[in-house]
Amino acid sequence: MSPRPQPGREYVLTLSCPDQAGLVHAVSGYLVRNSGNILESQQFDERLQGRFFMRVHFDVSDPDTDVKNLRDRFGPVAEAFRISWTLRDASTPTRTLIMVSKFGHCLNDLLFRWRTGALNIEIPAIVSNHREFEELAGTYGIPFHHIPVTKDTKADTEARLMELVRELDIDLVVLARYMQILSDDLCKQLEGLAINIHHSFLPSFKGARPYQQAYERGVKLVGATAHYVTPDLDEGQIIEQDVVRVDHSLDPDELVTVGRDVEAQVLAHAVKWHSESRVMVDGNRTVVFR
Numbered sequence: 525m526s527p528r529p530q531p532g533r534e535y536v537l538t539l540s541c542p543d544q545a546g547l548v549h550a551v552s553g554y555l556v557r558n559s560g561n562i563l564e565s566q567q568f569d570e571r572l573q574g575r576f577f578m579r580v581h582f583d584v585s586d587p588d589t590d591v592k593n594l595r596d597r598f599g600p601v602a603e604a605f606r607i608s609w610t611l612r613d614a615s616t617p618t619r620t621l622i623m624v625s626k627f628g629h630c631l632n633d634l635l636f637r638w639r640t641g642a643l644n645i646e647i648p649a650i651v652s653n654h655r656e657f658e659e660l661a662g663t664y665g666i667p668f669h670h671i672p673v674t675k676d677t678k679a680d681t682e683a684r685l686m687e688l689v690r691e692l693d694i695d696l697v698v699l700a701r702y703m704q705i706l707s708d709d710l711c712k713q714l715e716g717l718a719i720n721i722h723h724s725f726l727p728s729f730k731g732a733r734p735y736q737q738a739y740e741r742g743v744k745l746v747g748a749t750a751h752y753v754t755p756d757l758d759e760g761q762i763i764e765q766d767v768v769r770v771d772h773s774l775d776p777d778e779l780v781t782v783g784r785d786v787e788a789q790v791l792a793h794a795v796k797w798h799s800e801s802r803v804m805v806d807g808n809r810t811v812v813f814r
């Protein structure tokens with residue numbers, strides 16, 4: 525596990541723009557002018573659309589350099605090359621609200637990874653439409669918000685969720701087996717900021733009860749997919765996937781059990797990479813600088 529970045533000294537710049545000569549030169553020149561030293565740099569040239577993607581993790585030696593003047597000074601470079609970009613302090617934890625329903629294996633896994641320092645996140649709240657994991661939240665000292673959902677109360681539920689997102693300055697919402705479909709409006713408000721773990725290897729077996737679907741199809745692999753949440757159910761940009769081998773001897777309940785570990789690991793990878801600004805959305809796809 526790489527050492528935790530130093531506050532106010534390490535930054536991550538992500539960018540995408542029309543591909544053109546001179547981009548790397550422009551970025552490296554900007555870094556040199558700002559006492560920047562590259563710690564990690566990755567880039568991808570998406571040739572079909574002619575788009576360039578880059579992620580640079582760097583430190584600065586000038587004590588007077590901070591995120592504000594770094595951002596101010598990148599503005600002219602961005603304008604010259606029509607760059608969409610983000611620049612953040614690499615040490616700042618991602619404020620993450622986790623949502624769960626009745627299956628808690630992914631929540632439990634994220635909490636342990638957070639507590640052991642494997643994820644650079646903070647968890648100001650856990651939200652659930654059930655109370656199964658209120659005690660678990662309490663063991664970690666994390667506020668638990670029970671927000672029941674019915675067809676008649678869905679709008680109020682989502683309004684309460686957005687209140688929490690704003691009040692707690694949430695950067696990322698994680699649906700850790702939260703089994704309610706979010707409205708189009710809520711998806712638009714959380715565009716690129718909500719990650720769901722779907723318990724199948726998408727695009728196979730979208731929607732509810734994917735393990736039942738897998739059993740009926742007689743598959744020899746089951747899997748999990750972490751993706752951004754969009755209005756189209758389980759159609760969001762895929763961030764990470766993995767599979768595990770199964771066979772004819774497993775019934776649907778046993779497939780559910782076998783799938784838990786791969787779901788938890790796939791979601792943890794997606795949360796880690798998103799929190800480290802390693803995931804960039806490219807239309808219906810993602811570029812992941814792992």
Ligand SMILES: Nc1nc2c(c(=O)[nH]1)N[C@@H](CN(C=O)c1ccc(C(=O)N[C@@H](CCC(=O)O)C(=O)O)cc1)CN2
Pocket residue numbers: 699702703704705706707708711720721722723731732752753754755756757758759760
């Ligand atoms: N707008 C979106 N909402 C959600 C997404 C998404 O991609 N877009 N992912 C789901 C998670 N999910 C599968 O991974 C899923 C959740 C819920 C359902 C479903 O049919 N839910 C029923 C109620 C079920 C219940 O009460 O137990 C419903 O909402 O009517 C299917 C798939 C999370 N949300």
